[in-house]
Amino acid sequence: MEAVTAILGGGLHVDVLLQGKKVRDDNKTLVQAGISRGDKLDDLGFTLEPNSIQAPPLLICPEEPRLLLPSDAAQPQTKLDLVPTSDGGRSNLKSEPPLNLIGNYLESDHDSVHSPADTLSVDKTTEDVRPLIAIPSMSVESLPMVPACKARRSEIVQRRIRRPFSVSEVEALVQAVEKLGTGRWRDVKIRAFDNAKHRTYVDLKDKWKTLVHTARISPQQRRGEPVPQQLLDRVLSAHAYWAQQQAKLQSKSGPADACLLI
DNA sequence: TTTAGGG
DNA sequence: CCCTAAA
Numbered sequence: 001m002e003a004v005t006a007i008l009g010g011g012l013h014v015d016v017l018l019q020g021k022k023v024r025d026d027n028k029t030l031v032q033a034g035i036s037r038g039d040k041l042d043d044l045g046f047t048l049e050p051n052s053i054q055a056p057p058l059l060i061c062p063e064e065p066r067l068l069l070p071s072d073a074a075q076p077q078t079k080l081d082l083v084p085t086s087d088g089g090r091s092n093l094k095s096e097p098p099l100n101l102i103g104n105y106l107e108s109d110h111d112s113v114h115s116p117a118d119t120l121s122v123d124k125t126t127e128d129v130r131p132l133i134a135i136p137s138m139s140v141e142s143l144p145m146v147p148a149c150k151a152r153r154s155e156i157v158q159r160r161i162r163r164p165f166s167v168s169e170v171e172a173l174v175q176a177v178e179k180l181g182t183g184r185w186r187d188v189k190i191r192a193f194d195n196a197k198h199r200t201y202v203d204l205k206d207k208w209k210t211l212v213h214t215a216r217i218s219p220q221q222r223r224g225e226p227v228p229q230q231l232l233d234r235v236l237s238a239h240a241y242w243a244q245q246q247a248k249l250q251s252k253s254g255p256a257d258a259c260l261l262i
Numbered sequence: 263t264t265t266a267g268g269g
Numbered sequence: 270c271c272c273t274a275a276a
Contacts, residue, residue, distance in 0.1 A: 160270065186264060201264075206270070209267090269272075 163198060165207055170227055173204060173211070174234050181242045182208060211235045 165173070176192035185201035193199040214222055215232035 162270075183265075185266095202266095203270075205266075263276100265276075266274090267272105268274105269270100 160198070164224055167225060167227055167231070169193075169196075169199075170207075170211065170231055173207060174231055174238065177208060177242070178234065178238045181245065182239065183242075183246065208235075212239050215239075 172192040173188070176188045180187050180191065185205045188204050189199065189201040193204065211227075211232070212235055214227065215235045219226075219229070
């Protein structure tokens, strides 16, 4: 509260919007809506809450200063539109890297692996206007002190957008694994996806896992852009090869032990 | 940071 | 894709 007060400084005026139109007489409207009984606005309160899914919670957290206030929210008149318009007021995300907390729009991924349909479709789900919720008007002193920074990271960080592997990417992955094996994903990444910033070696490892699975199930159970059976065959082949390759490499400790086991 | 696997 | 124990 202190931090918000400091930021708002001169004060805050909350406009009541109805279907995008500003309501002139707020007090009158509140009375008509049965929210207020008249001039006694003292017993009215409000809370500023982010839309859980669309917008991460605004946390007063020193480690994440960029989460405080979007530049467009701190306008000269210190006026905040609590009811998002059609635009949502986030049209400047692409031009404000530091404030980008919605998604990885700025990933400069020039897929060396030419993938035709690489249209990143971002959910433009329109924010919904939440109905009013009764909130017990307890005194400020008795409000529960909730740790401002105590919010799991998983709640803050935006999950990376899904990017299905294209056939050409699978091709590149298979070729790299055939050469390097299934235990050097860092090298595989560098070899075949060095300039695909959104593909991490963990992603490649995961993709290989799903590829092996895909190759084992019936074509009818497979989903997404169908991968050529020929490629899937290479997957199983490479998988089998490197599997026993690793088995040989182990043999407990070495050739010497192999003799002792006889 | 990477590897290796379960979630 | 994410989360992470191990290395």
